[in-house]
Amino acid sequence: MTKHDVAVVGIGQTKFRSKRRDVNIPEMIYEAVKMALDDAQLEPKEIDAIIIGNMDHFEGINFSELLCGIEAAPGYLKPVVKVATGGTTGSSLAICGYHNVASGIYDNVLVVGWEKLNEGGATTGIITAFDPVWERPSLAGALGPLALMAGMYSAKYGITAEQAAKVTVKNRSNAANNPFAHLQMPNITIDYVMSSQMIAYPLRLHDCCPQSEGACALIYANEQETKKITDNPAWFHAVETAHYYTFGTDDKMFDLPTATIASKKAYKKAGIKNPIKDLDVAEIYEPTSWSELSWTEGLGFCKPGEGGKLLDEGITQMSGELPVNPSGGVLSTNPIGATALVRVAEAAIQIMGRGEKRQVPDVEKALAMGFGGSLWTEIMILGKNPLR
Amino acid sequence: MTKIGKVAIVGVAQTKYEKDKIDQTYSELVFEVVKKLHNDLGITNDDVGCVITSSNDFNDGRTIANMAIQDAVGSVRKAESRVSGDGAFAFMYGAMRILSESYDTVMVVSHCKCSEVNQYLVNNTIFDPYYQRHLGLDQISSAGLMANMYMNKYGVTEEQAAKVVVKNRKNALNNPYAHLREEITIKDVLNSKMMAYPLKELDFPPFSDGAVAMLLAKEDVAKKMTETPVWFKGYGNCTDAYYLGNRNMTDLIGLELAAKEAYRMAGINKPNKNLDVCEVSENFSVHELMIYEALGLCDKGEGGKFIESGETEMNGSIPVNPSGGVLSSNPTMANGLIRVAEIALQLQGKADKRQISNAKTGLAYGMNGICSQGNCVLIFGGE
Amino acid sequence: MSKNRKLKKDFFEIKWKTDLPYRYSIGKLAVKFFEELKANKKIMGSKCPKCEKVHFPPRAVCADCMVEMTIEDMVELPPKGTLEGFTVINYPFTDPSTGGIRPFPYGYALFKLDGADTYTMHFVNETDVNKMKIGQRVEAVFNEELIGDLTADIPYFRIIKEEN
Numbered sequence: 001m002t003k004h005d006v007a008v009v010g011i012g013q014t015k016f017r018s019k020r021r022d023v024n025i026p027e028m029i030y031e032a033v034k035m036a037l038d039d040a041q042l043e044p045k046e047i048d049a050i051i052i053g054n055m056d057h058f059e060g061i062n063f064s065e066l067l068c069g070i071e072a073a074p075g076y077l078k079p080v081v082k083v084a085t086g087g088t089t090g091s092s093l094a095i096c097g098y099h100n101v102a103s104g105i106y107d108n109v110l111v112v113g114w115e116k117l118n119e120g121g122a123t124t125g126i127i128t129a130f131d132p133v134w135e136r137p138s139l140a141g142a143l144g145p146l147a148l149m150a151g152m153y154s155a156k157y158g159i160t161a162e163q164a165a166k167v168t169v170k171n172r173s174n175a176a177n178n179p180f181a182h183l184q185m186p187n188i189t190i191d192y193v194m195s196s197q198m199i200a201y202p203l204r205l206h207d208c209c210p211q212s213e214g215a216c217a218l219i220y221a222n223e224q225e226t227k228k229i230t231d232n233p234a235w236f237h238a239v240e241t242a243h244y245y246t247f248g249t250d251d252k253m254f255d256l257p258t259a260t261i262a263s264k265k266a267y268k269k270a271g272i273k274n275p276i277k278d279l280d281v282a283e284i285y286e287p288t289s290w291s292e293l294s295w296t297e298g299l300g301f302c303k304p305g306e307g308g309k310l311l312d313e314g315i316t317q318m319s320g321e322l323p324v325n326p327s328g329g330v331l332s333t334n335p336i337g338a339t340a341l342v343r344v345a346e347a348a349i350q351i352m353g354r355g356e357k358r359q360v361p362d363v364e365k366a367l368a369m370g371f372g373g374s375l376w377t378e379i380m381i382l383g384k385n386p387l388r
Numbered sequence: 389m390t391k392i393g394k395v396a397i398v399g400v401a402q403t404k405y406e407k408d409k410i411d412q413t414y415s416e417l418v419f420e421v422v423k424k425l426h427n428d429l430g431i432t433n434d435d436v437g438c439v440i441t442s443s444n445d446f447n448d449g450r451t452i453a454n455m456a457i458q459d460a461v462g463s464v465r466k467a468e469s470r471v472s473g474d475g476a477f478a479f480m481y482g483a484m485r486i487l488s489e490s491y492d493t494v495m496v497v498s499h500c501k502c503s504e505v506n507q508y509l510v511n512n513t514i515f516d517p518y519y520q521r522h523l524g525l526d527q528i529s530s531a532g533l534m535a536n537m538y539m540n541k542y543g544v545t546e547e548q549a550a551k552v553v554v555k556n557r558k559n560a561l562n563n564p565y566a567h568l569r570e571e572i573t574i575k576d577v578l579n580s581k582m583m584a585y586p587l588k589e590l591d592f593p594p595f596s597d598g599a600v601a602m603l604l605a606k607e608d609v610a611k612k613m614t615e616t617p618v619w620f621k622g623y624g625n626c627t628d629a630y631y632l633g634n635r636n637m638t639d640l641i642g643l644e645l646a647a648k649e650a651y652r653m654a655g656i657n658k659p660n661k662n663l664d665v666c667e668v669s670e671n672f673s674v675h676e677l678m679i680y681e682a683l684g685l686c687d688k689g690e691g692g693k694f695i696e697s698g699e700t701e702m703n704g705s706i707p708v709n710p711s712g713g714v715l716s717s718n719p720t721m722a723n724g725l726i727r728v729a730e731i732a733l734q735l736q737g738k739a740d741k742r743q744i745s746n747a748k749t750g751l752a753y754g755m756n757g758i759c760s761q762g763n764c765v766l767i768f769g770g771e
Numbered sequence: 772m773s774k775n776r777k778l779k780k781d782f783f784e785i786k787w788k789t790d791l792p793y794r795y796s797i798g799k800l801a802v803k804f805f806e807e808l809k810a811n812k813k814i815m816g817s818k819c820p821k822c823e824k825v826h827f828p829p830r831a832v833c834a835d836c837m838v839e840m841t842i843e844d845m846v847e848l849p850p851k852g853t854l855e856g857f858t859v860i861n862y863p864f865t866d867p868s869t870g871g872i873r874p875f876p877y878g879y880a881l882f883k884l885d886g887a888d889t890y891t892m893h894f895v896n897e898t899d900v901n902k903m904k905i906g907q908r909v910e911a912v913f914n915e916e917l918i919g920d921l922t923a924d925i926p927y928f929r930i931i932k933e934e935n
Contacts, residue, residue, distance in 0.1 A: 003393075003489040021782045024518065049625070055451055056472070060789070062446040062513040063473070066757040070630040077645055079625030080762060081481070084445070084472040086452035092469050096481060103487035104392045105480075105623065123864040129451040132795045134828040136868060137922040138879055138894050140860040147858035148881045148892070155856075155905045199862045200879075201900045239490075241438070241467035245834050246415065246458045249881055250826070250889040252855065261465055373455050413798035416831045419839065426837070433837045449793035459834035505793050517787070 005386040006101045007226045007233035008348040009108075010040025010219030016182040016212040016333045019118050025059065029072035029114045032215035036110065037074075040219045040229050044074030047219070048106040051081050051096050053089045054114050054337030057125040073112055073217075086129060087142070087285070087372020088241075089113060090216070090340025094368070094380055095239045097220050102236075107225045113338035114215035122211050122336065129373070131247070140200065142287065143208060147200035149254040150290035154202060156254070157305035159293055161202055165193035166311055167289035168206050168331055174318060175328025177357035178346075182212040182333040193289070207289040209334040216338040216345050223386065234348035237365070237387040238269035241378045248374035258377040259298030259369070266379040267300070270365070270387065275300050275322070276315065279381075280363040281350045282324045283343040285371040286331060292316075296324065298377075299369070318360070326350065326358040340370030340378065347382050392653075395486045396610035396617035397768070398603050400729040401425040405567040405598040405717035408503040412597075414448060418499050419460035421601040425495070429603060429613060433462035436603070437491030441470045442478035442498040444721045446510045461497055474498075474669070475600065475725025476754025476764040483620050486606045494604045498726075500719035502595035507720070514758055520631065527671065528592065530632060530758045532584025535674040537637040539586060541689070546586055548692035549673040550577035553590055553715055555701060556670070560712025562741035567596040567717040577673070591673040593718035600725045602732065616736040621749070622654030622767030628760065635761075643682035643753070646763040650751075651684075654767035659684045659706075659751075660699075663767075665734050665744045666708045667727035668753040670715060675760070676708065679753065683765075702744070710734070710742040724754015728766060735770040788870070800829040803842045805919040812913055814925075815845045816887050827887040848884045850911035854930070855890055856881035857903045882909050882928065894927040903930065 012035030014020075020028050037044060050073050052065045061067060065082035069075030085092040090113040097111035123141035130139050139145075153159055169188050176186035196205040226233050242258035242265075245251065263275075272278040284299065286292035293307030301322060302310040310316055316324035325331075327346040330339055347366035349355050363384070370378035401424035403409075409417060426432060439461045443453040450456055454470040461468060471478040475498030482494040511526035538544065554574055560566035572590065580590040603613075610617040626649070628642030629635045647659075656662040666683070670676035677691030685706055686694035694700065700708040709715075711730040714723050731750035733739040739747075748770045756762025800817055807813040817829035817840040824833060829845055832838075857880040866873040878895040880903070896912070897903055909928040917924045 003487075053472075055445070057445050057451040060513065061517065062444070062510060063757050065473070066514070066627065066761050067516050067630050069627060075627050076629060077626055077642065080627040081477050081625070082472045083469060083481075084452075085454065085470050096469065099481065099484040099488045099490065102490070103484035105484055105487065121865050124867050125451050127864075128449065128867050129455055131456070131828075132449070132793075132868075133797050133801055133921060135892065138892055140862075140873075140879060141864055143862075144858065144860060144879055145892075147860075148856040148879075151858055152856040152881070152905065197861070198859075200860050201858045203858075241469065242465060243458055243463045243468050245464055246456060246460075247828070247830075247889065249892050250834075252890065254856075258465070373452055374458065410796050411799060413796055413801075413831065416798055419832045423837070423839070446791075449791075449795060459830070459832045462834070462837050464834045501796070504795060505791065509791055513789075513791075 004102050004104055004222040005235060006098050006220050006222060007235045008218055009221045009226055009229045009233050010036040010042065011345050011348060012036030012039060012217040013180045013342065013345060014214040015180050016214035016335060018182065018210065018212060020116065020213045025116050026068055026071035028116060029068050029112060029215040032217040033073045033112060036217035036219050042219065047074050047078065047110045048108050049079040049100060050075045050110045050112065051083060051093055051100065052112045053083045053093045055084060055086065055089065055125060057128060058120045058122055058336065059116055060120050073110060085373060087336060088340055088370040088376050088378050089337045090342065091344065091370025091378035091380060093341055094344045095241065095378060098236050098239050101220050101222050108219060108221040110217060110219050111341065112215060112217045113341035115335035115337040116213045117211045117336065118213060143200050143203060145248060146288050146291065147203045150202050150288060152252065153254040153290060153294050159308045161194060162190060163293060163308035163311065164207055164289040165190045167292045168193045170317060171325050171329040171331040174326050174358060175332035178327045181328040183210055203288055209287050209330045212333050212335040214335045214338060216341045218341065218345055232352050234351035234382045235386045236380065237383045238266040238381040240266040242376065244375045246374060253375050254294055255304060256295055256298040256375060256377060258375055259295055262377045262379045263299045266381050270381040279322055279365050279367050281326060281347065281360045282322060282367040283327060283346045284324055284369040285340055285343060286329050287371065289331060292324065323360045326355065326360055343368040343370065344380055351382050351384055393487050394607040395483045395604055395620045397732045398605050398610050398613045398617055399425055399429045400602040400732050401428060402565045402600045402726065402729055403598045404565050405596040405719055407567065407594065407596065409501065409597040410503065414456045414499060415460040417599045418457045418497055421599045422461055422497065425601045425603060435493060436462060436495045437493045438467035438485060439463050439495045439497060440478045440482040441468060442473060442475040442721055442725065443470060444472060446513055447500060447505065447721060449505055461495065473756045473762065474754040474764065475722050476728060476752065476766060479725055479728050479766065480623055480764060482604050486604055492606050492609050495601060496604060496725065497599065497601040498722040499599035500721035501597040502720060503597050507595050527758060528584045531672045532587050533632065534637045534759050535587050535672065536585065538674060538678055541638045544677060544692035546578060547574055548695055549591060549677065550574040551695045552670065552673040552676045553577050556709050556713040556715040559702060559710050559742065560716035563711045566712040568594055587672055593671065593714045596717050596719045598717065598719040598722060600722050600729050602729055618732040618735045619769045621769045622650040624649030624765040625763065627762050630761065639688065640678050640682035640760045643679065643760050643763045646765040647683045650765040650767050656767065662749060663706060663751050664747040664749050665710065665731065666706065666751045667711060667730045668708060668713065669723045669727060669755045670713050707744050710744055724764060727752040727754055731768050735768055798831055799842055800831055800845060803845055804829055808924055809917045809919040812917065814848045814850050814911065816848045817844050818846045820844055824888045825886055826889050827884055827891050848886050852882040852884040852909050854880055854882050854903065854905055854907040854909050856905065857895060859898050859900055880928065896927045896929050
């Protein structure tokens with residue numbers, strides 16, 4: 001069998017905003033695609049295949065890849081495939097791109113995730129992800145279950161609202177260093193978060209991610225093509241997925257068991273024994289501030305119940321041993337179809353040393369995470385050199 | 389493209405395709421084929437590395453449509469991903485996961501229920517909200533436009549088109565899974581209600597409910613699991629323009645290029661001679677004639693003459709759609725994967741009454757979007 | 772930011788609403804559930820014949836065993852349970868079933884029915900978070916007239932003040 005090494009060789013992102021009234025969907029996506037092509041110095045015709053994703057219910061366009069793959073990306077007379085898995089869409093795209101190149105079928109691939117949420121309705125769309133008879137009547141979008149999870153997490157381990165607010169402060173002030181981030185708040189304070197309106201106890205407005213519009217594009221290539229394109233790529237070391245029951249509430253979910261399952265497999269593949277020591281940066285998918293504390297436990301960064309302590313000790317701050325979300329994370333930018341792909345893009349940027357103001361020093365291994373659906377987790381580990 | 393490894397289909401399972409499976413949830417529909425596949429192969433869920441599914445949110449009425457079937461496909465605590473499009477594309481992603489040496493076995497599942505929503509409304513949502521959607525375009529009207537332009541350019545007649553329907557509906561009599569299993573005549577087709585000139589009601593497929601599943605395995609595992617592995621040989625994927633006005637409406641350019649690439653990979657120089665059987669996703673009668681030309685089975689413009697030659701009949705030199713095709717069973721999202729399943733059965737010698745004798749190389753074609761905008765051509769070999 | 776305000780004036784909006792009605796199949800177990808709810812005020816779950824895990828809501832597949840559950844495998848569950856998590860929803864959003872805004876604030880909780888091995892979500896009739904606590908006992912409140920619809924027949928669960 002001939003398996004290939006896969007690297008990220010080109011990155012493009014739009015500046016994420018709450019409303020991009022100035023562009024239509026293909027125009028918005030093209031911004032990211034052009035940036036990625038210019039970054040990799042590739043002509044559109046040199047792209048072998050395009051994998052594109054978004055949640056089609058949110059913008060109300062069925063088979064949106066057939067529109068955007070042609071009008072916004074160089075998909076005319078080329079392969080165009082759509083992968084769409086809810087919140088994990090971005091990471092599912094990233095993983096699909098990996099397999100497309102690792103399998104040897106294509107030498108390079110353009111992966112695009114996008115969302116223009118304000119042209120439809122995200123919460124309404126998310127409610128339709130759930131069972132029409134049993135779950136939809138009471139469900140309040142994604143924030144309902146996330147609020148339940150935060151409450152249970154808090155009750156079990158005594159995590160406080162203040163500790164959660166610290167996450168928002170960390171991430172949105174990190175976002176001030178990221179020119180693409182949606183909510184950049186260099187002067188945000190804990191008080192600001194804790195005095196915002198309670199929207200679903202214990203989640204306050206600023207404990208929750210925003211709704212953003214924008215696109216993210218990545219170009220992958222195999223080892224031969226990568227040599228021709230760049231001497232500073234970011235190589236994939238491991239990709240893993242773990243899913244859970246159809247009914248998300250079948251099991252107590254706040255500790256995200258799928259994060260533990262997927263990360264264990266990914267760490268094994270990538271040779272990571274102690275995440276805090278062996279990883280240099282992590283871009284995790286935190287839909288709420290409480291989630292980041294809980295997910296760091298699920299990913300094995302600390303013991304169950306110690307997520308708050310991990311942050312209090314500064315380990316996940318920019319100056320800490322394992323900075324989490326130097327880009328600002330999902331709390332700062334959330335275009336659903338692209339969010340998880342942005343995590344991969346940001347992890348790649350860190351590996352390549354192109355993070356500028358948000359660069360973590362000496363990054364050799366980075367983790368990117370996707371979350372969504374009925375508590376699914378996808379883990380991608382990238383490294384400075386191919387895994388051997 | 390560098391040398392690629394080997395991956396085979398070791399088993400397939402299908403439901404009976406029907407108008408309305410009102411008593412089954414999506415979970416039950418999918419579990420039916422998954423369980424059947426496990427039982428037929430004598431495996432449990434532990435033997436399945438990961439699952440790739442194919443479904444469509446608008447059709448299922450559910451964002452993240454694959455969430456409804458997690459329990460049924462056995463992906464709890466395991467990996468599953470979903471291609472939002474025709475099942476043939478999901479097959480290829482599944483094959484890639486084996487070729488990338490990430491998994492030993494991959495199960496690919498595709499499901500679709502047309503009975504839960506008005507299909508014309510869903511088709512209309514495929515069109516962009518800026519220009520085309522307001523015209524009320526859907527699969528039917530687009531097909532009418534395409535058929536009219538094609539027939540006008542090449543002088544293809546409505547009788548020739550009707551021959552496709554008669555052929556496929558007759559073939560379906562041999563397929564116990566098919567939805568419509570009733571012979572019809574050319575006259576029946578010509579006299580049926582006009583839907584979108586020049587296409588009439590019987591030029592179009594029914595709307596069906598159903599699901600299909602198959603297990604893919606890497607070379608050494610496949611050889612242990614079955615004596616008749618069906619090897620993946622070639623793949624081509626090509627997307628035509630989006631706006632109907634930008635498309636070449638008389639020739640399926642996307643399919644032509646996809647087929648060329650698949651033939652190149654599979655080492656096929658003369659499709660008529662090298663292929664023993666074809667299963668194509670013909671979404672209307674005239675479509676199949678255009679498909680013959682795009683696949684290189686006959687010259688451009690000769691599709692009408694080709695069906696009249698009888699070469700694509702069961703006893704012809706290149707049988708097309710021995711299963712009855714989409715014109716007999718149409719669970720839209722699953723059509724491509726059903727074509728793959730039918731080719732697998734042919735190459736395994738398990739196609740019973742619809743078996744083409746000595747079938748060694750087969751072609752399966754799945755499409756996405758309106759009138760062959762997205763095209764996936766797959767070539768399989770029995771050896 | 773000021774650039775955005777200028778752009779706002781330059782664009783006009785067209786709002787367009789589409790109805791896309793679906794006829795969902797709920798399956799035989801759900802049908803039995805609603806029949807029993809309507810006729811006998813019973814709440815039923817399904818028990819896996821292999822691992823004996825009791826699922827609520829009832830469904831046709833036990834995901835852990837990949838084994839089918841039928842209406843023969845349905846078991847009655849008491850209308851009482853224990854609160855495992857709760858929240859009060861306090862923001863507007865469009866309800867996809869009605870097309871209108873769902874009235875808020877409303878209480879919404881996760882609880883386990885006695886005898887069930889899975890958790891479930893539903894409304895609770897409390898919008899003061901200080902009056903709710905994990906571990907409280909809850910019970911289903913049935914409507915006078917039962918028609919075979921989940922939220923019409925069991926509009927909410929109430930916190931059993933007497934037992935807490």
